[in-house]
Amino acid sequence: MIPIDGLPVLTAAEMRAAELAAMVGDVTEATLMDRAGAAIARAVARLAAGREILVLCGPGNNGGDGYIAAAMLRRQGLPVRVAASEAPRSDGARRAAALWDGAVEPLVQAKPAPILLDALFGTGLSRPLDHSVQQALCRLASAAWLRIAVDLPSGVATDDGKLLGEMPRFDVTLALGAVKPSHVLQPAASLMGQVRLLDIGVSTESQAHILARPGLPEPNATSHKYSRGMVAVVAGSMSGASELAALAALRAGAGYVLHLASAGPSGPASLHAVVRRGYAADALSEERIGAIVIGPGLGRDGDASERLNAALVSGRPLVVDGDALRLVQIEALAEHDGSKILTPHGGEFTHLFGKTADDKLSATRRAARQSGAVVVHKGADTVIAAPDGRAILCPEASPWLSTAGTGDVLAGAIGAMLAAGLEPFRAAEAGVWLHAQAARACGKAFIADDLADALSAVRG
Ligand SMILES: NC(=O)C1=CN([C@@H]2O[C@H](COP(=O)(O)OP(=O)(O)OC[C@H]3O[C@@H](n4cnc5c(N)ncnc54)[C@H](O)[C@@H]3O)[C@@H](O)[C@H]2O)[C@@H](O)CC1
Ligand SMILES: [K+]
Incomplete structure (x- = not known):
């Protein structure tokens, strides 16, 4: 979990381009998703400190990250359940879901857990959440002790800081590969809690960066x-x-x-x-x-x-x-x-x-x-x-x-x-x-x- 000071900021389109550029040789989308899932599992294991974890998985690759993280957390012997808003739709999410060998609860009926991991939607969110999904997310978030978002909280747009509907407040947001504008733009940023970067081995460059301690002018012996x-x-x-x-x-x-x-x-x-x-x-x-x-x-x-x-x-x-x-x-x-x-x-x-x-x-x-x-x-x-x-x-x-x-x-x-x-x-x-x-x-x-x-x- 890397503090975000000074890091490059990428829009959803720039992030997709960076991910595509990283897919060379034997690095595929699955490799990146496995890295993301592993990094999320490491972070969540540390934050959860043995408490039960409920992973909410959506239909796209954000959900895919959730399935991989859930499978890894379970392999470490941690108590994990998975609830899904719908069946996986992307190839990446289908492959990832197949690696999860536990039950998948319907989201609207899922019972809360102390640790909530939101992997419903990430940079691919294109419209407001369905009412039932949004209600379930708010209900489970309000009952949780710690709310963690994968990449972005589900319900925020990636590039402009806008909220696409009513949103719960998160404690930690794990940005994948790069910080996105909404991690710092309001009103979205105020709902994300601590934002930390997880490195997935994608090299990122941008003309936009997060503020960091700058070089400050200092006087010397010749100053007046x-x-x-x-x-x-x-x-x-x-x-x-x-x-x-x-x-x-x-x-x-x-x-x-x-x-x-x-x-x-x-x-x-x-x-x-x-x-x-x-x-x-x-x-x-x-x-x-x-x-x-x-x-x-x-x-x-x-x-x-x-x-x-x-x-x-x-x-x-x-x-x-x-x-x-x-x-x-x-x-x-x-x-x-x-x-x-x-x-x-x-x-x-x-x-x-x-x-x-x-x-x-x-x-x-x-x-x-x-x-x-x-x-x-x-x-x-x-x-x-x-x-x-x-x-x-x-x-x-x-x-x-x-x-x-x-x-x-x-x-x-x-x-x-x-x-x-x-x-x-x-x-x-x-x-x-x-x-x-x-x-x-x-x-x-x-x-x-x-x-x-x-x-x-x-x-x-
Ligand atoms: N592309 C890559 O190489 C990687 C992507 N990663 C993850 O992939 C995410 C992006 O994945 P996707 O582009 O699949 O996007 P998402 O997983 O955010 O979801 C997109 C899917 O949801 C649908 N959708 C959008 N808004 C919806 C709504 N309101 N209700 C219902 N369905 C909706 C879209 O039609 C699409 O099927 C990132 O945030 C990150 O978590 C990571 O796995 C790292 C590697
Ligand atoms: K999410």
């Missing part, structure tokens, strides 16, 4: 405040938000943070490390600025638009957040020839790029291509995409992040990474990772100021 990275935070009508971004940039490791506001110093007296200056358009053309953060507390009035235009024409690397995402035009962004990172939440994303039926990964990739910017599409399942197609999917972040000011902290953290010289995609990744770690370190009911402060500690 400017080489560490100078961040200019452009303030507006609500200086609290820009103050938070400035604090976060410092806490994330920036060497110099400049807060540019109209009406003189306004921040809390304790924040001595932030350099405060009155805003003037020419302040943004300062060569040493490694990143401009614009949007937190900017407002949406004429002054705000003017400041945004000045930031765009400065050509300096940009982090565009909050109010600036409501003011900016995609065409103007595409014309800015420096590095740029946009950090929209769902509402801001729709405002900028329009409503779409696409899944979050595809929509974010399209937005990055269209704007020429790295797009950090925030949420419980943040997706980061670069114009060249690279993407990072982030596992569920702390729900306690849903409080005012946490987005400003993220913008500041990303600004620090960009100013330190990371390329924009890596800067976004590093900022998002630091932010998620800081939230974890803060526990519950923290405030955005605590989150910004916690960035120092999680730099490690």
